[in-house]
Amino acid sequence: MCASISEEKMLTLQKQMRESQADLGDFLHDMDKWETEVKKKDEVLKKGKPTEQTKLPPVRNSLDKKKRKKKGKPPGSGEDEKKRKEKKKLSGYDFRAWDKLDYDKLCEEADDEKQSAESSEYETDEEWEVERKEQQALLEKDRGNEFFKKEDYANAIEAYSRGMALDACNPLLPANRAMALLKQDKFAAAEADCLTALTLDPLYTKAHLRLGSARFGLRKYTQAKETFEKVLLLEPQNKKAKLEIEKIEKEILKEKMVSQVQPVTCPDAGLVMPISKPPHERSKKRMRRIHIEEVGLEEDLERQSAIHKVKEEQSDVKKTITARDDVMFEKFTSSSPSSINEQSSFTKPESTSSDKDNKKVMIEELTNGTSELSLNLSEKVKKEKGTSSKSQKTADSPSGSPRGSDGGSESVSPRSLQTPQTSFQFQSDYKSLKNDLEKFYDYVKAIDPSNYLKLFGEALDAEILLKMLIVFQQYFLRDGIMVYPHLCQLSGVKRFDMTVMFFSRKEQQVIKDLLDTVKKEGHASDADVEKLRKKYQVS
Amino acid sequence: MDKPQIIAHIQKSVNFTLFDAKWIPSSAKFVVLGNHARGTGAIQIYEVSHGDATIVKEVEKSKGFKCGTFGASSLQQRYLATGDFDGKMHIWNLEQPELPIYSVKAHKEIVNAIDGVGGLGIGEGAPEIVTGSRDGAVKVWDPRQKNEPVATMEPGEGQDKRDCWTVVFGHAYNQADRCVCAGYDNGDIKLFDLRNMQLRWENNVKNGVCGLEFDRKDISMNKLVATTLESKFHVFDMRTQHPTKGFASVSEKAHKSTVWGARHLPQNRDIFMTLGGNGSLFLWKYSYPHQRVEKDSEGNERGVPGTVNLAQNITMTTQPISSLDWSPDKEGLCVCTSFDQTLRVLVVTKLNRM
Numbered sequence: 001m002c003a004s005i006s007e008e009k010m011l012t013l014q015k016q017m018r019e020s021q022a023d024l025g026d027f028l029h030d031m032d033k034w035e036t037e038v039k040k041k042d043e044v045l046k047k048g049k050p051t052e053q054t055k056l057p058p059v060r061n062s063l064d065k066k067k068r069k070k071k072g073k074p075p076g077s078g079e080d081e082k083k084r085k086e087k088k089k090l091s092g093y094d095f096r097a098w099d100k101l102d103y104d105k106l107c108e109e110a111d112d113e114k115q116s117a118e119s120s121e122y123e124t125d126e127e128w129e130v131e132r133k134e135q136q137a138l139l140e141k142d143r144g145n146e147f148f149k150k151e152d153y154a155n156a157i158e159a160y161s162r163g164m165a166l167d168a169c170n171p172l173l174p175a176n177r178a179m180a181l182l183k184q185d186k187f188a189a190a191e192a193d194c195l196t197a198l199t200l201d202p203l204y205t206k207a208h209l210r211l212g213s214a215r216f217g218l219r220k221y222t223q224a225k226e227t228f229e230k231v232l233l234l235e236p237q238n239k240k241a242k243l244e245i246e247k248i249e250k251e252i253l254k255e256k257m258v259s260q261v262q263p264v265t266c267p268d269a270g271l272v273m274p275i276s277k278p279p280h281e282r283s284k285k286r287m288r289r290i291h292i293e294e295v296g297l298e299e300d301l302e303r304q305s306a307i308h309k310v311k312e313e314q315s316d317v318k319k320t321i322t323a324r325d326d327v328m329f330e331k332f333t334s335s336s337p338s339s340i341n342e343q344s345s346f347t348k349p350e351s352t353s354s355d356k357d358n359k360k361v362m363i364e365e366l367t368n369g370t371s372e373l374s375l376n377l378s379e380k381v382k383k384e385k386g387t388s389s390k391s392q393k394t395a396d397s398p399s400g401s402p403r404g405s406d407g408g409s410e411s412v413s414p415r416s417l418q419t420p421q422t423s424f425q426f427q428s429d430y431k432s433l434k435n436d437l438e439k440f441y442d443y444v445k446a447i448d449p450s451n452y453l454k455l456f457g458e459a460l461d462a463e464i465l466l467k468m469l470i471v472f473q474q475y476f477l478r479d480g481i482m483v484y485p486h487l488c489q490l491s492g493v494k495r496f497d498m499t500v501m502f503f504s505r506k507e508q509q510v511i512k513d514l515l516d517t518v519k520k521e522g523h524a525s526d527a528d529v530e531k532l533r534k535k536y537q538v539s
Numbered sequence: 540m541d542k543p544q545i546i547a548h549i550q551k552s553v554n555f556t557l558f559d560a561k562w563i564p565s566s567a568k569f570v571v572l573g574n575h576a577r578g579t580g581a582i583q584i585y586e587v588s589h590g591d592a593t594i595v596k597e598v599e600k601s602k603g604f605k606c607g608t609f610g611a612s613s614l615q616q617r618y619l620a621t622g623d624f625d626g627k628m629h630i631w632n633l634e635q636p637e638l639p640i641y642s643v644k645a646h647k648e649i650v651n652a653i654d655g656v657g658g659l660g661i662g663e664g665a666p667e668i669v670t671g672s673r674d675g676a677v678k679v680w681d682p683r684q685k686n687e688p689v690a691t692m693e694p695g696e697g698q699d700k701r702d703c704w705t706v707v708f709g710h711a712y713n714q715a716d717r718c719v720c721a722g723y724d725n726g727d728i729k730l731f732d733l734r735n736m737q738l739r740w741e742n743n744v745k746n747g748v749c750g751l752e753f754d755r756k757d758i759s760m761n762k763l764v765a766t767t768l769e770s771k772f773h774v775f776d777m778r779t780q781h782p783t784k785g786f787a788s789v790s791e792k793a794h795k796s797t798v799w800g801a802r803h804l805p806q807n808r809d810i811f812m813t814l815g816g817n818g819s820l821f822l823w824k825y826s827y828p829h830q831r832v833e834k835d836s837e838g839n840e841r842g843v844p845g846t847v848n849l850a851q852n853i854t855m856t857t858q859p860i861s862s863l864d865w866s867p868d869k870e871g872l873c874v875c876t877s878f879d880q881t882l883r884v885l886v887v888t889k890l891n892r893m
Binding site: 020023024027028031032034035038039041042045046048056057058059060 | 544546548565567589614617666679681683684886
């Protein structure tokens, strides 16, 4: 039994093995056949021209839209079909009509129908392509915005440009590009972009705003104002527009002042340009004072101040040069004679006064050609020369005292603060001194009035000006120091008239008193005092 | 007695690490992808003839190749799309492989998986390629659109990025419908509906998902096999989606090791092979239940999972089987690669009698 079972098992196993062997053999035989077949097929495929591709659906993202479009179309074609059916519908009993029917023609018509359906699909494809491009343009816009946020304006502009190439009808793209251009101060390009954006969407407020800013940047003030006014028409509550209009009005005012002056100030001709040479190259001769007479200049106050403004703006660079030279010069003159041989001629025994002279002439020489300001200066120099030695003393003290020493002012307690050389220094010193008038007086006394210009720089603080005026009134007059040159110089500081304009009556009273005293003391001629009055805008 | 037999028909050793193998459609040739020890990428084309595989072409590229597919290419062109270690996706004309015909820096890191649909007459609609990468993103590409993916599925800002190990197309039964299914290292399976551009379903199978495959790409979703670490795989019935419970599934243990992937037989969608981390191959047959759909207490339809039966198994090597591809043209013929640097052409007999 056992043997027979195992035998049976053996037999079945053998049978199985044989079967699977046979199966495998069959399979391999099949495979050989398949191989040769498939290789032929492969060759055909390789050699065969790429068969006309069946119309592929468009690239994703527009898939859904196409669907919608298609749904939109059918109603129309359905109607057409209905009409055709009505026309062609034949009664089942109208055999004659059936006989006349041209089947071939009908078949052709059916084919045409199919084709027209296909072409209509193609139309939707095109529309769809447009929409896809619009989408991509939006993507570009987003990308541009990203760059803009990162303040990478060049890349942002590029992205917007790409977007504009894709979709020329989107007002957002040129408007955004304009913003990026504005950030780069490319106002003209920004203006052009804003105009494109506005032609696409005339009610686009942001584009109006940007157009305004661009025009403002281009100094087309009236146009800019008009633009912002348009914004206010669109959005009466737009704060930015209001602010901008105010700003522009101010600029227009300024412009007017300048333009009035302009005809007079076409200078250049006959002007001596400033020369700045390093000390060792300079002439070793003693400098001579040059008298400059004013010829043909009216004493129109407004004009004068306007000229100042313009000139100062123009000669900013030159001024910094002069200021630097000034400092350099002081350094040289105050240093010991032995240290610099070349300076020996400058620092002769009787020094201070002659140095002073030199310095004055230096300033004169350097600023000479650049501005009317220098006229003012030299005028002052003249006056100084003409007036008493007292004034000379006040003027001398700062340059005569080496920095950091207390030799300059014998009268008061040891000075903790140096004579200021820069506006920053002055500002910080002022902060620490403003509550102590006595000390501030000492401090101011040490300043050469001709340095005011440099010290106050761009803007004269109303508070500082008032403090100084009070100091003049209370202390200078008390100690009998000439106030007139100080007042005169102060009035020459940039934006002076603006500062004075905002003085209250009380403050104006201080000025009035001061000027009255000056007149009474006879430090200056009545005409000069009158001029100052005008400058200080007290009548 | 009609158990299918798995026979190693041809073996070839190569001098690089093999990651993927694919039959070139309508030919007796297959292509293998991998990377050399020096970091460069290798593409080799072999032709099967009379019991032997001869090398036809060999190309070396600068970066190692991880995966490839012919899925988005037409039968005439048969262009191979590949994903490389550098995160780039290329499409090659294997006749002129000097320069790629399409190249894009698809991901920041290695492209782990690639799949194509819309070509070869498989799946309707646009030809599209999907790539999944270690950088956590899944991107869908259209060879007609340069540089930009047509769809991107990636974790939002702040969400942690999971390594995407596998990605496949499915549900491409008409021009509009199409799904992408992605598996992640944390066991997440996400099903993205490309038509509605939304996440249709997600599930977590606890273990990292190494392989995913729909039984067919070009039909309304039927079955999905997900293979995972820890020697498990799941078969989801994708026909019926319950509003809360999702898709019903059956899970099975196999290989006593990581299950690297599953490949359905192109000629019979209920038969599939799983690839073991221990060098074994298991052949499975899925049997549907009597009723695939039942109603729950609230009247919602719920899928009923079927059962899987092991039909045959074989251990080829001691190293993991990295890939397997059934020949689309010859039933029972397949090629597999493993990390022992060997490619094998296998013959599975009697598949038609199962």
